[in-house]
Amino acid sequence: MSTQHYDIIIIGSGPAGxxxxxQAAKANKKVAMVExxxxxxxxxxxxxxxxxxxxxxxxxxxANLRKHAELFSFSLxxxxxxxxxxENMHAVxxxxxxxxxxxxxxxxxxxxxxxxxxxxxxxxLVNMPGGKSVELQTDYFVIATGSVPRQVDNIEVDHEYVYDxxxxxxxxxxxxxxxxxxGGVIASEYASIFxxxxxxxxMIDRYPRPLGFLDQALTDQFVHAFEAxxxxxxxxxxxxxxYWDGVSQVITELDxxxxxxxxxxxxxxxxxxxxxxxxxxxxxxxxxxxxxxxVDRQCRTRVNNIYAAGDVIGPPxxxxxxxxxxxxxxxxxxxxxxxxxxxxxxxxxxxxxxLSTVGxxxxxxxxxxxxPIIGVAKFEEIARGQISGIQDGMLRLIADPxxxxxxxxxxxxxxxxxxxxxxxxGLLAGMNIDAFVENIFNFxxxxxxxxVAALHIVGQRTTPS
Amino acid sequence: MDxxxxxxxxxxxxxxxxxxxLVLPMLPQVTSxxxxxxxxxxSDALALTKLIQSDAAxxxxxxxxxxxxxxxxxxxxxxxxxxxxxxxxxxMADIAMAATMGxxxxxxxxxxxxxxxxxxxxxxxxxWARELARQGRRNVESTFLxxxxxxxxxxxxxxxxxxxxNGNNNSPGVDDVSFLMNQxxxxxxxxLAEHWQLPLPVSHTIGGVEIDGAAEGSQDxxxxxxxxxxxxxxxxxxxxxxxxxxxSDNSIITLNLYVNDVEKLxxxxxxxxxxxxxxxx
Numbered sequence: 241m242s243t244q245h246y247d248i249i250i251i252g253s254g255p256a257g258x259x260x261x262x263q264a265a266k267a268n269k270k271v272a273m274v275e276x277x278x279x280x281x282x283x284x285x286x287x288x289x290x291x292x293x294x295x296x297x298x299x300x301x302x303a304n305l306r307k308h309a310e311l312f313s314f315s316l317x318x319x320x321x322x323x324x325x326x327e328n329m330h331a332v333x334x335x336x337x338x339x340x341x342x343x344x345x346x347x348x349x350x351x352x353x354x355x356x357x358x359x360x361x362x363x364x365l366v367n368m369p370g371g372k373s374v375e376l377q378t379d380y381f382v383i384a385t386g387s388v389p390r391q392v393d394n395i396e397v398d399h400e401y402v403y404d405x406x407x408x409x410x411x412x413x414x415x416x417x418x419x420x421x422x423g424g425v426i427a428s429e430y431a432s433i434f435x436x437x438x439x440x441x442x443m444i445d446r447y448p449r450p451l452g453f454l455d456q457a458l459t460d461q462f463v464h465a466f467e468a469x470x471x472x473x474x475x476x477x478x479x480x481x482x483y484w485d486g487v488s489q490v491i492t493e494l495d496x497x498x499x500x501x502x503x504x505x506x507x508x509x510x511x512x513x514x515x516x517x518x519x520x521x522x523x524x525x526x527x528x529x530x531x532x533x534x535v536d537r538q539c540r541t542r543v544n545n546i547y548a549a550g551d552v553i554g555p556p557x558x559x560x561x562x563x564x565x566x567x568x569x570x571x572x573x574x575x576x577x578x579x580x581x582x583x584x585x586x587x588x589x590x591x592x593x594x595l596s597t598v599g600x601x602x603x604x605x606x607x608x609x610x611x612p613i614i615g616v617a618k619f620e621e622i623a624r625g626q627i628s629g630i631q632d633g634m635l636r637l638i639a640d641p642x643x644x645x646x647x648x649x650x651x652x653x654x655x656x657x658x659x660x661x662x663x664x665x666g667l668l669a670g671m672n673i674d675a676f677v678e679n680i681f682n683f684x685x686x687x688x689x690x691x692v693a694a695l696h697i698v699g700q701r702t703t704p705s
Numbered sequence: 706m707d708x709x710x711x712x713x714x715x716x717x718x719x720x721x722x723x724x725x726x727l728v729l730p731m732l733p734q735v736t737s738x739x740x741x742x743x744x745x746x747x748s749d750a751l752a753l754t755k756l757i758q759s760d761a762a763x764x765x766x767x768x769x770x771x772x773x774x775x776x777x778x779x780x781x782x783x784x785x786x787x788x789x790x791x792x793x794x795x796x797m798a799d800i801a802m803a804a805t806m807g808x809x810x811x812x813x814x815x816x817x818x819x820x821x822x823x824x825x826x827x828x829x830x831x832x833w834a835r836e837l838a839r840q841g842r843r844n845v846e847s848t849f850l851x852x853x854x855x856x857x858x859x860x861x862x863x864x865x866x867x868x869x870x871n872g873n874n875n876s877p878g879v880d881d882v883s884f885l886m887n888q889x890x891x892x893x894x895x896x897l898a899e900h901w902q903l904p905l906p907v908s909h910t911i912g913g914v915e916i917d918g919a920a921e922g923s924q925d926x927x928x929x930x931x932x933x934x935x936x937x938x939x940x941x942x943x944x945x946x947x948x949x950x951x952x953s954d955n956s957i958i959t960l961n962l963y964v965n966d967v968e969k970l971x972x973x974x975x976x977x978x979x980x981x982x983x984x985x986x
Contacts, residue, residue, distance in 0.1 A: 369963050399838070399839045399842060406842050410842055488793075
């Protein structure tokens with residue numbers, strides 16, 4: 241078997257892999273990208289971020305249409321097909337695929353279709369569909385193989401009645417009832433999206449509230465909005481068994497004896513590193529106790545010439561962060577200047593309503609400052625919120641106990657993931673709270689909420705300024 | 706049979722296709738099973754569900770009736786599972802009953818082995834297609850239905866040819882019938898699927914599964930059924946699966962299945978054989 245040599249090999253073509261490959265190619269290196277799928281882009285493009293956000297956008301449109309149905313004297317078809325809801329998804333994916341392919345070609349990145357398996361720290365075997373294989377050698381590797389749904393022992397995912405986050409969008413029609421098992425980001429996003437589409441959703445989680453890594457003020461608002469849409473959240477519940485009745489319902493049994501029936505179930509127990517078949521042990525790598533490949537701030541693994549980026553190295557598991565990790569991994573491997581790695585990464589949860597945070601949470605601020613001041617602006621009190629019908633939301637500014645230094649921003653409500661960037665820039669620039677009061681924002685806008693929340697903080701200062 | 710008679714049958718068959726006077730006959734044993742199950746839907750729901758999902762002709766008729774204005778005035782059902790969940794077992798029992806009452810029963814003495822072969826290969830293809838869909842995170846329900854109905858034109862052609870021949874006091878041989886089935890089954894199947902307003906992927910599969918090029922639509926499902934046919938052929942011949950041969954088949958490569966994917970699928974072959982056996986008559 242002949243062996244080809246590259247300066248750097250990227251395994252995986254998701255957001256992290258793409259940026260790693262392009263970065264290396266721009267440094268005039270000979271780059272190969274190994275992708276097991278027929279198409280490039282990874283789960284982000286084909287099963288995750290892009291398809292689910294497409295569905296979400298359509299869910300929002302439908303929710304808006306329903307809201308205004310009376311005004312414009314029309315009614316929606318009672319039984320919308322999933323395929324109709326995500327019909328533009330294929331166009332979006334195809335456009336993205338073209339974009340990635342063009343980028344690969346433009347940068348002379350060699351695309352190798354196959355599954356990689358480490359032989360040693362400098363060599364991989366790539367098996368191709370049909371049984372052929374090729375051996376590749378390189379100076380550096382970037383592992384960017386993403387993640388796969390976590391499997392739970394007592395839940396058999398058959399992708400027909402019980403789905404996971406990789407298969408849920410293969411549904412071709414909206415079920416009348418859906419049970420969502422889990423309370424994390426994926427569970428909350430899909431549960432709220434399907435509820436907005438008119439599906440009767442029951443979300444069951446073992447914790448007291450969903451999205452437990454967020455402050456309670458936000459999750460309370462989320463649960464309120466979720467239940468107001470007709471869904472139910474069952475807290476602190478342990479699932480003992482999930483099975484199809486052989487006819488039309490999936491039965492979910494809890495350890496307290498309660499039973500939930502639904503047409504479909506989504507098991508959303510988080511995601512784990514995708515290293516199946518990669519034989520990382522042959523390269524001297526092992527997963528840590530959290531089931532991920534550990535890396536340092538430069539995305540370097542314990543093996544000097546092997547880097548890893550994206551979901552395969554665990555949280556934050558955001559496409560945005562993955563891209564930057566991929567870029568940094570390549571630059572670090574090639575000895576290029578890295579620049580400062582920021583810890584100030586905004587988190588976005590594309591549920592309905594949307595949630596986004598940046599900087600310190602309230603609980604983190606209490607831990608560090610004991611008595612932070614929280615400024616709150618409810619969207620229902622903002623003119624733009626009233627005009628646009630975006631009333632189910634709020635913006636919270638976290639400030640130090642003096643009410644001067646901005647520590648963090650939290651937003652729930654439509655547009656949260658866009659609106660957060662004002663706060664992010666404020667944090668990066670070290671702006672104080674008064675800057676939000678003293679500067680003029682467009683009116684009417686949701687951005688006005690920053691000013692209202694800042695004024696709320698000013699009003700709570702013990703020493704008037 | 707002489708060529709003149711073949712030509713005569715062909716002409717009459719084409720007329721019936723044009724006039725859409727085609728009949729999908731039911732197996733007599735399926736009809737009697739339906740009749741015995743619909744009396745007590747509550748206790749026989751499971752058995753009725755299995756029956757509906759295992760018999761190609763019954764499944765086709767059920768989809769036809771479930772998608773009629775009487776049962777689904779506002780939306781079309783895309784799968785048997787959806788119809789069962791939406792309409793409930795009592796309605797499904799009524800539909801199954803109607804499906805057995807309307808169409809003619811198979812009257813094909815001497816062709817029983819051929820009918821059995823068609824039924825078994827449809828079922829085996831559907832069951833393998835379901836596994837392939839699961840493996841690739843494709844829609845399982847639609848793929849299964851398309852596997853079950855991909856050659857639904859065959860029994861129609863078979864019965865129509867025999868009816869025409871009987872009307873002319875003639876008895877065609879198995880080879881002649883097989884020849885006509887192969888020639889017309891896709892066209893007849895598509896006419897039927899369109900006339901009955903079956904889900905679009907069914908029609909795409911019927912038309913696309915026998916051709917090498919791109920299908921009219923639903924390419925992913927068509928490709929899956931093509932690959933499922935390769936597995937089902939092994940199942941129905943001698944249950945010998947050669948991993949290397951399977952892995953290098955074009956239809957398997959098209960689905961982006963690797964050797965270890967094929968190995969994983971074959972690990973399920975025993976349970977697939979059981980399913981096929983359980984659902985067969």
